[in-house]
Amino acid sequence: xxxxxxxxxxxxxxxxxxxxxxxxxxxxxxxTDLGYAGESGYTGPTKLSGDVKGASVVVLGAGLAGLTAALxxxxxxxxxxxxxxxxxxxxxxxxxRGGDTVNELGGFKQQCQFDSGFYVNPGPMRIPYHHIALLDxxxxxxVPLEPFSIINYNAMIHNSxxxxxxxxxxxxxxxxxxxxxSELLAKVTAQGKLDQAVSKEDAEVLLQALRAxxxxxxxxxxxxxxxxxNHRGYNVDPGGGLSWQPTDSDPMAMSELLQSRLWTGLLTxxxxxxxxxxxxxxxxxxxISAGFVRALPPDMIKYNCKVTEVKQDANGVTVSYVxxxxxxxxxxxxxxxxxxxxxxxxxxxxxMQIGAxxxxxxxxxxxxxxxxxxVQMKRRWWEDDERIYGGITYTDQPVxxxxxxxxxxxxxxxxxxxxxxxxxxxxxxxxxxxPEERMKVVVDCGAAIHPQYRxxxxxGVSVGWHRMPWTLGCFAQWSEANRAKNYDALCAIDxxxxxxxxxxxxLGAWQEGAIVSALDAIKRLHQRVVAA
Amino acid sequence: MKSAFVVMGSALxxxxxxxxxxxxxxxxxxxxxxxxxxxxxxxxxxxxxQGCHMPDAKGAVGAGMYPALAKNPKLEVAGYPVSVVVNGQxxxxxxxxxxxxxxxxxxxxxxxxxxxNNYKDKVTPADVKxxxx
Numbered sequence: 001x002x003x004x005x006x007x008x009x010x011x012x013x014x015x016x017x018x019x020x021x022x023x024x025x026x027x028x029x030x031x032t033d034l035g036y037a038g039e040s041g042y043t044g045p046t047k048l049s050g051d052v053k054g055a056s057v058v059v060l061g062a063g064l065a066g067l068t069a070a071l072x073x074x075x076x077x078x079x080x081x082x083x084x085x086x087x088x089x090x091x092x093x094x095x096x097r098g099g100d101t102v103n104e105l106g107g108f109k110q111q112c113q114f115d116s117g118f119y120v121n122p123g124p125m126r127i128p129y130h131h132i133a134l135l136d137x138x139x140x141x142x143v144p145l146e147p148f149s150i151i152n153y154n155a156m157i158h159n160s161x162x163x164x165x166x167x168x169x170x171x172x173x174x175x176x177x178x179x180x181x182s183e184l185l186a187k188v189t190a191q192g193k194l195d196q197a198v199s200k201e202d203a204e205v206l207l208q209a210l211r212a213x214x215x216x217x218x219x220x221x222x223x224x225x226x227x228x229x230n231h232r233g234y235n236v237d238p239g240g241g242l243s244w245q246p247t248d249s250d251p252m253a254m255s256e257l258l259q260s261r262l263w264t265g266l267l268t269x270x271x272x273x274x275x276x277x278x279x280x281x282x283x284x285x286x287x288i289s290a291g292f293v294r295a296l297p298p299d300m301i302k303y304n305c306k307v308t309e310v311k312q313d314a315n316g317v318t319v320s321y322v323x324x325x326x327x328x329x330x331x332x333x334x335x336x337x338x339x340x341x342x343x344x345x346x347x348x349x350x351x352m353q354i355g356a357x358x359x360x361x362x363x364x365x366x367x368x369x370x371x372x373x374x375v376q377m378k379r380r381w382w383e384d385d386e387r388i389y390g391g392i393t394y395t396d397q398p399v400x401x402x403x404x405x406x407x408x409x410x411x412x413x414x415x416x417x418x419x420x421x422x423x424x425x426x427x428x429x430x431x432x433x434x435p436e437e438r439m440k441v442v443v444d445c446g447a448a449i450h451p452q453y454r455x456x457x458x459x460g461v462s463v464g465w466h467r468m469p470w471t472l473g474c475f476a477q478w479s480e481a482n483r484a485k486n487y488d489a490l491c492a493i494d495x496x497x498x499x500x501x502x503x504x505x506x507l508g509a510w511q512e513g514a515i516v517s518a519l520d521a522i523k524r525l526h527q528r529v530v531a532a
Numbered sequence: 533m534k535s536a537f538v539v540m541g542s543a544l545x546x547x548x549x550x551x552x553x554x555x556x557x558x559x560x561x562x563x564x565x566x567x568x569x570x571x572x573x574x575x576x577x578x579x580x581x582q583g584c585h586m587p588d589a590k591g592a593v594g595a596g597m598y599p600a601l602a603k604n605p606k607l608e609v610a611g612y613p614v615s616v617v618v619n620g621q622x623x624x625x626x627x628x629x630x631x632x633x634x635x636x637x638x639x640x641x642x643x644x645x646x647x648x649n650n651y652k653d654k655v656t657p658a659d660v661k662x663x664x665x
Contacts, residue, residue: 085595105592346596348622366625431583469594
């Protein structure tokens with residue numbers, strides 16, 4: 001993020017000066033050097049300048065894309081109205097707290113029983129450091145952030161079919177994998193087998209690097225001892241006085257480690273999208289949408305509106321809608337322009353006067369299944385018993401992972417863990433169950449790693465995204481082939497309407513995608529308005 | 533570009549390639565396994581289809597809708613449900629990458645002979661194979 005003492009506007013002025021003096025290539029380089037541009041295309045707060053000529057815009061959907069569009073268009077002088085299906089704003093930017101009702105399709109109703117102060121984020125839960133548009137809005141909208149722990153060396157990696165189903169610590173897997181690979185590579189290097197690929201001089205440095213990197217001994221062997229324990233942890237940790245003697249831990253054998261595939265649990269946190277530092281809003285992800293709503297005029301969003309048809313002509317758009325709960329009489333909203341952020345699953349079912357390219361693009365998108373469950377525990381046993389403070393445990397079981405809270409360490413008696421976060425077949429299967437059946441799976445999977453689940457489980461709440469009435473799925477899936485074929489058409493302005501949302505971005509499923517998609521859409525729309 | 537919801541670890545725990553199959557983006561990489569293991573039409577319906585089409589196969593309505601499979605005349609021509617399962621359609625995701633030909637045939641045959649549907653002609657795995665893109 002931007003340095004605190006370097007205000008965005010002064011940056012923009014600086015960039016403009018550089019741009020005028022030296023041309024855009026140099027300006028782009030300067031912006032990159034200073035930390036703007038390059039990341040998701042965001043170049044600082046949007047400024048829609050020029051006369052909007054009293055134009056009006058109807059925004060469909062009050063998720064992050066719709067809220068972003070509404071806020072910026074309102075600030076630019078447009079007359080803005082937002083229609084939202086739910087009784088609240090945010091869309092998939094959502095948190096569930098005690099007392100909240102989760103209504104899934106099919107009449108499956110859950111009343112969240114969490115104690116006051118606890119929540120689960122059933123949609124997005126973490127923000128990468130390079131999602132600078134979202135971080136910028138958090139700053140502008142006074143949404144406090146805190147670190148989200150993505151890697152915890154003391155969390156677990158578990159495969160029910162390896163090591164007798166006993167989970168290993170991340171640090172053990174990480175150190176042993178590093179050590180064994182380093183030893184192997186050191187061996188072939190020392191034997192001269194890499195002579196074709198590595199010069200003699202480089203081979204010497206490589207051996208030094210492998211010894212340090214892999215915690216190898218003077219013979220380039222990865223072996224039990226103080227050096228290795230200093231990386232992977234001890235059998236008995238060092239202490240003080242006379243009555244406490246540290247003992248070294250036993251590395252896993254290479255073959256068993258490889259075959260266990262526990263090393264796969266090391267990878268996520270190293271990918272660009274999951275590298276530290278990650279963030280979460282203090283108090284729940286929906287603090288972001290709440291921040292947007294605070295910044296908008298109080299009556300701009302009309303709730304409980306189910307869009308039933310979109311018509312357009314040369315002058316504007318007419319949106320038909322009914323009360324989302326009661327149905328009844330058809331109402332209409334008219335505007336000169338429409339920013340449509342309704343997910344493609346739903347949009348494909350709404351009659352709209354649009355061209356074939358856009359219609360085909362909307363219809364081409366499949367939405368991923370996704371499943372999450374939050375579980376309230378009677379005590380913070382992962383901290384008290386196991387010294388796991390935040391981070392994620394991975395497992396081959398249907399729940400896929402357990403994410404421990406990144407906040408309130410040791411401050412509360414109880415706590416809420418994310419007990420499941422899964423996609424693909426397991427998500428379809430868990431979605432197909434009743435809430436009670438799901439929670440049994442969640443507890444069984446958790447107990448296979450942490451027996452405390454059996455005694456400390458108190459209550460839970462789950463979301464199967466295909467049963468959410470307002471999304472009918474988790475996020476849009478773009479194959480490379482379909483993106484090449486349909487993405488441009490999905491994002492193009494069709495008459496008086498433009499789509500926005502994570503589905504209209506290269507950052508699928510991320511909140512950043514929703515925001516930069518909306519910013520790009522309104523920029524193009526605004527250009528037309530000003531040019532007209 | 534991978535998605536926010538990719539969780540590679542568990543897929544790889546079972547030895548699946550991250551980029552394998554038609555479902556490489558998002559779900560396939562994060563599901564813990566690449567395909568459904570259920571065998572037989574009833575098991576597949578209860579573990580997969582009823583998530584959206586509901587246990588009574590009567591579908592559901594929200595901002596959009598999931599159609600009823602019960603008493604649905606569109607099931608008369610077997611090629612239609614086969615194509616929808618394999619290739620998807622609107623809110624129905626393309627599931628071909630997670631099902632074998634046999635599984636698709638089984639679940640389509642099950643749906644076409646239950647929930648008030650009574651279409652006797654059977655879909656074969658070869659029919660399904662011919663529908664794949």
